[in-house]
Amino acid sequence: MKLPPLKALPVFEAVARLNSFSLAADELAVSQSAVSHQIKQLETYLGEQLFWRSGRTLSLTDEGRQYLDAVSSALLQIERASEQLLGHEESRLRLSVFSSFAVRWLVPRLPYLQRLHPQLDLALEMSSGNPVLSDRVADCFITIRTDAPAFSYDKLYEERLFPVCSQDYWKRMRRELGRDDQLEVRDEPPLSPEELARFPLLSTHSIFDRATGDWQAWYDAVGERLPGGVRVQHFSHMLLALEAARFHQGVALTNDYMLSTRRDSEDFVRLPSHSVATGDTFYFAWKTSRRQERGIQTLRRWLVDEAIRSRLRAS
Incomplete structure (x- = not known):
């Protein structure tokens, strides 16, 4: 050698x-x-x-x-x-993860991970875009890229968008649309795209990297065009658009992991309408040559189990 x-x-x-x-x-x-x-x-x-x-x-x-x-x-x-070999059980891992996924889905679940695997010392590296998959950046990643040949991937979530608003704003919408305010949301007839266009739409630029790209995709999914006179408020990030919706400013498009806690389910109403796939799939990625490392495999199994348990991924 x-x-x-x-x-x-x-x-x-x-x-x-x-x-x-x-x-x-x-x-x-x-x-x-x-x-x-x-x-x-x-x-x-x-x-x-x-x-x-x-x-x-x-x-x-x-x-x-x-x-x-x-x-x-x-x-x-x-x-x-x-x-x-020295008997050091603690596994130190750096996980690079999208900021929204970390804040809305991962961080609320970290206490459960720590109770289940106290030997795992996890450090989060926030990523606003797709990071370079390299050991210099992190030990493992949550990414939508699968083009690095030296890495292995496990699917966590296929992203889809659907409209939401606050509880109070939904009451206002019902009044303006002349809907029965006694019905449960699940029993409501679907909102038509024309009805939704009567209210301010909160748009996230970063989803499709173009202005109003998220709402254009949502209207395209049912063969319609975004009405020209609709009021649109623009945000760089979905976290901002969702907070605006929380404070009754209009209707936002969001995804499943952004509404994955009990507080979110109480604050927001998922409107009775269709959803649209963004084409992005989230994966847990790790260096194939490091596949035998106990910490990486522990984290991989936990993430997949949690994705299934929270219904991001089918079993």
Whole structure:
């Protein structure tokens, strides 16, 4: 087995992560010249330049970035394997997760996870978009991308949107539409798209990355066009649109995981109308080479079980 200078690998990882020879030297408690020597030794062995150096600026080359992904993963696996043999039961994991999914679905369930698996030390990394799937970012991910070949995926949820409003706003809508206010929502006749267009629509830009894209998709689903005179209030994120709906400002389109707690079910009314699929499917993703790690598999099984229990995913 032909291996590179093994002492140089943690040094390379530290320099790349901290983007600094001096900071890496401080972290590793060695001199800066010792760090430089280890990096030079590794570059000589590989026959590739790993860093671009320009004055005080340091950056990874393309070859260095590719090598870092492999080295970081290998060092993490060595650390996890050693912890298991040493009898350290605690599993430390970084989970990268969309902010809305974290706030509305995951965080309220964390106390249950902690009671069930107290050995699991979970750190959440908030993601506003699709993160790069890499050990440098997190140990595992909740993502809608499945194009990273080094990763495995388990489906959690296929997103669909449906209209909601506050309890008080639904009473107002009933009055203006001349509906019987004694009926339960489940017994109500469906709202037509024309009826809904009489009220302010709260739109989330980030769902389809275009203005009013969510409501256009909802109307398209039944072969109709969004009426030209409809009042639309725009929001960048579904969390904001849903809060506006909570405070009686109109009707918002939301999904199942945003209304997954008892408080939400009491605050909001799901209107009697159709839903529309966004085309996004949420997956739990982990590095295939790390599939034997106890912590990752514990978290994977718990997430899938919770998705089934909360009816995000069919059993």
